[in-house]
Amino acid sequence: MKILIIEDEKQLVKSMAQFLRQESYVCEIAYTASEANEKILLFDYDCILLDISLPDGNGLKILEKLKDNNKSDGVIIITAKNSLDDRVKGLNLGADDYLSKPFYLPELSARVSAIIRRKRFDGNNKICFREITVDLLGKIASVNDQTVELTRKEYDLLIFLISNKNRVVSKNAIAEHLSGDDAELMDKFDFIYSHIKNLKKKLSESGCEDYIRTVYGLGYKFTA
Amino acid sequence: MRLLQVSLRSLLLYSLILVLVSIPVSIFSIREILNEEVDESLALHSDQFIKHIKSYEYLEDLEMDLKIWDQLSYDITIKPSEGVNAVKQYQTVLQYDSIEQELHRFRLLTSSVDIKNKPYLLTIRMSLVDNDELVMALGIVQAVLIVLLAAGLLLLNRSLSRKLWKPFYNTLNQLKAYELDKNESIKPEKTNIIEFDDLNKTISHLTDRNRKVFLQQKEFIENASHELQTPLAIFQSKLDNLMQNPSLSESEASTILELEQTAQRMTRLNKNLLLLSKIDNDQFTDLEEIELSQLASTLLSNLKSMADLEKISIQTTIDPLTIKANQTLIEVLLTNLFHNAIRHTTSTGKVSVEIKGRVLKVANTGNPLTMDSDKMFERFSKEGRSENSSGLGLAIVKKICDSSAYKLSYHFQEGIHIFSITF
Numbered sequence: 001m002k003i004l005i006i007e008d009e010k011q012l013v014k015s016m017a018q019f020l021r022q023e024s025y026v027c028e029i030a031y032t033a034s035e036a037n038e039k040i041l042l043f044d045y046d047c048i049l050l051d052i053s054l055p056d057g058n059g060l061k062i063l064e065k066l067k068d069n070n071k072s073d074g075v076i077i078i079t080a081k082n083s084l085d086d087r088v089k090g091l092n093l094g095a096d097d098y099l100s101k102p103f104y105l106p107e108l109s110a111r112v113s114a115i116i117r118r119k120r121f122d123g124n125n126k127i128c129f130r131e132i133t134v135d136l137l138g139k140i141a142s143v144n145d146q147t148v149e150l151t152r153k154e155y156d157l158l159i160f161l162i163s164n165k166n167r168v169v170s171k172n173a174i175a176e177h178l179s180g181d182d183a184e185l186m187d188k189f190d191f192i193y194s195h196i197k198n199l200k201k202k203l204s205e206s207g208c209e210d211y212i213r214t215v216y217g218l219g220y221k222f223t224a
Numbered sequence: 225m226r227l228l229q230v231s232l233r234s235l236l237l238y239s240l241i242l243v244l245v246s247i248p249v250s251i252f253s254i255r256e257i258l259n260e261e262v263d264e265s266l267a268l269h270s271d272q273f274i275k276h277i278k279s280y281e282y283l284e285d286l287e288m289d290l291k292i293w294d295q296l297s298y299d300i301t302i303k304p305s306e307g308v309n310a311v312k313q314y315q316t317v318l319q320y321d322s323i324e325q326e327l328h329r330f331r332l333l334t335s336s337v338d339i340k341n342k343p344y345l346l347t348i349r350m351s352l353v354d355n356d357e358l359v360m361a362l363g364i365v366q367a368v369l370i371v372l373l374a375a376g377l378l379l380l381n382r383s384l385s386r387k388l389w390k391p392f393y394n395t396l397n398q399l400k401a402y403e404l405d406k407n408e409s410i411k412p413e414k415t416n417i418i419e420f421d422d423l424n425k426t427i428s429h430l431t432d433r434n435r436k437v438f439l440q441q442k443e444f445i446e447n448a449s450h451e452l453q454t455p456l457a458i459f460q461s462k463l464d465n466l467m468q469n470p471s472l473s474e475s476e477a478s479t480i481l482e483l484e485q486t487a488q489r490m491t492r493l494n495k496n497l498l499l500l501s502k503i504d505n506d507q508f509t510d511l512e513e514i515e516l517s518q519l520a521s522t523l524l525s526n527l528k529s530m531a532d533l534e535k536i537s538i539q540t541t542i543d544p545l546t547i548k549a550n551q552t553l554i555e556v557l558l559t560n561l562f563h564n565a566i567r568h569t570t571s572t573g574k575v576s577v578e579i580k581g582r583v584l585k586v587a588n589t590g591n592p593l594t595m596d597s598d599k600m601f602e603r604f605s606k607e608g609r610s611e612n613s614s615g616l617g618l619a620i621v622k623k624i625c626d627s628s629a630y631k632l633s634y635h636f637q638e639g640i641h642i643f644s645i646t647f
Contacts, residue, residue: 009454009457009458011458011462012454012457012458012461015458015461015462015464015465016461018465019461019464019465019468022468080450080451080453080454080457081450100453101453101454101456101457102453102454102456102457102459102460102461102487102491103457103460104460104464105460105461105464105465106464153529167468168467168468170463170464170467170480170481170484171481172481172484172485172488173464179526179530181559182526182527182530182559182563184492184563184613184614185527185530185563185566185567190533191529191530191533194533215467215472215477216472216474216477216478217474217477217478217481218467218472218477218478218480218481219467219481
């Protein structure tokens with residue numbers, strides 16, 4: 001699966017690419033709008049990560065060009081300007097998602113995989129990890145074809161962890177993913193802990209192996 | 225005290241002193257002049273009298289005649305000098321006035337005169353103006369003068385302050401109403417008075433320059449916050465990669481977590497500063513109909529699981545309320561109020577949210593404030609030492625209320641903090 005990162009901050013691009021490559025994505029990079037324009041015409045990508053403010057032009061122009069050429073690449077807009085205007089404009093122009101800086105790389109990764117799934121399987125898809133199957137359309141998780149009753153937060157948590165399988169995901173990233181702005185209210189991550197505990201319990205009660213590892217109080221890792 | 229009152233006071237004081245001093249001075253000088261006049265006419269009279277007497281050669285029994293004369297005449301006495309040889313002299317004396325039947329001041333001229341080789345003492349007197357009456361008359365005149373002067377000055381002063389100082393008060397009122405972040409600039413009216421025009425020009429210049437600096441400052445804060453987002457993103461992404469290292473030790477892992485939490489704090493601070501400056505810069509202008517009741521319920525239900533952890537109960541009494549406002553701002557407003565309530569509720573406490581009419585009330589049980597309740601809405605004022613709190617939440621609440629003209633109030637009673645907002 002091919003991803004194009006359009007972003008002028010070299011250090012950020014390096015980290016993003018490093019993280020995404022672990023998920024065995026192929027990452028190509030464009031540091032300028034002109035480079036990006038060239039690449040989107042020549043190749044098709046599963047997902048494009050697009051920074052709006054580029055040194056030689058507005059990223060929204062690239063988005064327009066994509067749509068003009070009937071390209072169906074998934075696009076996630078990444079911007080430092082957390083303004084509603086840009087978000088609305090971007091989504092109206094056909095972007096699939098919007099992420100404002102700064103962001104957690106597991107969050108980026110989860111969004112990228114969500115878009116790729118949607119594009120590849122037309123939304124009608126399932127995530128499978130060993131005995132676990134998640135039906136994204138019906139929002140149902142099952143273990144060995146047996147439905148596991150999960151709360152919305154537990155369901156979101158499971159998808160987030162599977163999307164970042166084999167990688168350490170920090171408690172902060174999980175808290176932000178599950179609660180957005182409300183995350184700042186949480187002290188000492190009791191909140192995350194209780195959700196993880198409940199999810200683990202429900203999965204193991206359904207006969208699922210324990211894939212959720214605790215990493216030194218730093219976070220969790222979903223791994224076989 | 226007004227400037228004109230000060231000058232009026234000095235003017236009045238000066239005229240009062242002048243008038244008061246003028247009373248004795250004028251009495252004295254008038255009396256001097258009168259005395260001189262009287263003396264002159266006395267001298268004239270006595271000369272004429274002597275001339276006449278000397279020409280009456282036919283008078284036989286002079287002594288008898290003079291006696292009779294002395295009896296009859298009112299103002300002139302003539303007596304044999306009986307050895308007293310007085311020099312010609314003027315004097316002022318109090319004498320009994322037989323006509324008015326009271327003591328009266330007279331001016332006397334005494335001189336010795338030889339009639340038919342016999343020495344006589346001739347005294348001519350003339351009534352003088354009564355001292356008391358003179359003082360009285362002058363006093364009345366001066367009193368009237370004082371009253372007229374004061375009344376005139378007051379009237380003049382009033383009309384002057386109305387007309388002359390009008391442009392000054394205009395400028396002053398504009399300055400009083402001036403708010404750096406709202407008004408465009410001060411536009412004083414043109415006057416023909418150099419000082420006022422000078423003042424107005426200086427004020428316009430000053431406010432324009434202040435406003436320019438203020439706008440630059442505002443822009444700077446927004447730009448700075450924007451520029452910080454990218455390095456923060458780089459920092460966070462490096463941490464995300466670093467924690468993938470399988471050979472991390474436990475202490476390294478906890479350092480990474482601490483770094484991440486610090487980065488998160490910076491991110492929140494930055495986000496809130498950016499939000500504040502965006503509100504300042506009026507960047508939330510899109511208004512729409514918002515079902516406040518529904519929005520509040522949704523936000524509260526998201527918070528429920530977090531409140532449960534601390535055994536905090538959330539009670540709601542929410543009547544339907546729709547307002548026309550900016551969606552982002554209202555969400556931030558409610559979120560910050562709810563967060564604040566939950567954050568400062570002691571464990572097993574209670575948060576209650578009520579919407580009634582156009583009033584939203586958010587109340588929570590908690591310890592009394594240690595800081596001044598006025599300070600609560602200032603930036604970076606924190607109650608307690610919560611690291612998760614940016615100290616900007618309530619400042620943002622206040623800013624949103626101010627910019628949307630909502631009435632925000634806080635009070636504490638019987639262990640309950642109550643914030644209420646009237647939309």
